[in-house]
Amino acid sequence: MELIRFREFSPDVYREYPLDEWSSSLRSVCGNFQSKPCDGMRGVTGRVHPSKAGGIELVQVANDLATIQRNLDDIRKDYGEHLFLLLQIEGECGIEQLGRQTIVAPGDCVLVDSSSPSTFHFGGKFSNHLSVHLPRQIFLSDRTTRVDVSRRVEADDPMSSILRGLVAKLMKTDSGDKRAPELRELLFSATRQAFASDDADDLSLHSDCGYHRIEIVQILIDRHLTEKKLTPQWLANRVGVSLRTLQGDFSVLGTTVNSLIRMRRLYYARDQLSLVRSGNDTTIAEVAYNSGFNDISYFNRCFRKxxxxxxxxxxxPENSVGLS
Incomplete structure (x- = not known):
């Protein structure tokens, strides 16, 4: 397998870190996660090693913990907006997210959503994977391809080989290289195809469970993010409850439906602006309007906040002239 390309992420000897130090390193690059060692263990053998791959953030996560978990409290504290493309290098890892349980082995790939609770199971056995941080909203707002989160692409699947090869190529490409934007877009496109959903409509819209409604509404927001019809009332109608009931559901998360729509549109706009920085000739005003904002002044205020x-x-700076 092409895992030999990632040999630099498999040193012969890993050192042992105090749990707090290792956990702090993970939070600094991946967001809020809770690290739990096996009983009687106080340290973590492995490392958290961030790097860049053609302008994309890449993090090696190696450990021998019992579990790593991201819950609703972590998401409230740290509103991460990434899809983590995980490439397993050594050992195995069990992943739970959105009701799906997956076990990944060396060479396997899987997508994990930073905005939904997740649990990684290691059972005290050594695991080593690369986490490629991809722009979540750009992926999920693309209505041409629906992406399956938490689905494994096996090592011997040709798409898995393509993804590993593209990440390896990006690792050898400087972010300033003129080919970097095209390589990034190629990785984005290949990831969409590798995890494309076979189900044309996987939503059961009506539910008596508030938590289930929250999951449905978040999926609807992702799918219709840039559309003018996306409002709290439209979402309430889609899930078959009153707006007051839906707002009550989201109060548990410490937010409102409107705030969530605005937040995700802002993250989508930020990712689009990064493409402007990479050479796209779209203006900031166009990005704002295409992200669902009708007032550029309001967009600027929200973005700054x-x-x-x-x-x-x-x-x-060299691309910012006239971009207002």
Whole structure:
């Protein structure tokens, strides 16, 4: 297998880290996760090693923990907006997310959604994988291909080989290389195809369970993110409850439906602005409108509040002239 390409992520000897130090390293690059060692263990053998692959963030996560978990409290504290493309290098890992249980072995690939609770099971056995951080909203708002999260693509599947090869190629490509944007888009496209859903409509819209309604509404937001019809009332109608009931469901998460729509549109806009920085000639105003915002001043205020910077700072200075 092509795993030999990732030999630099498999050193002969791993050191043991204090649990707090290892966990802090993971949170700094992947977001809030809870790391739990096996009984009697106080350290973690492995490492958390971030790097760049053609302008994409890449993180090696090697450990011998019992579990790593991301729950609703973690998501509230850290509103991550990534899909993690995991490439398993050594050992096995069990993954639970969105009601699906998956076991990955060396060479396998799987997608994990940072905005939904997840649990990684290691059972104290050594596991080593690469986590490629992909722009979640750009992926899920593409209505031409629906993506299956938490589905495994096996090592001997040709699509798995393609994904590993593209990541290996990006690792050898500087972010400033003129080929980097095309390679990134090729990886995005290949990932969509590798995890394309076979189900044309996998939603059971009506439910008496508030948590199930929240899951359905989040999927609907992702699928219709840039459409003008996307409003809290439209979502309430789709799941068959009153707007007041739906707002009550989301109060458990400490947010509102409108805030969630706005947040995801802002993250989508930020990812689009990164493409502007990479050479796309789209203007900031066009990005705002295409992301579902009708008022550029309101968009700028919301963007600054969430990201502590203006949209122009995401775009390279040499491309920022006239982008307002």
């Amino acid at each position: 969430i990201f502590s910077c203006t949209p122009k700072t995401i775009v390279r």
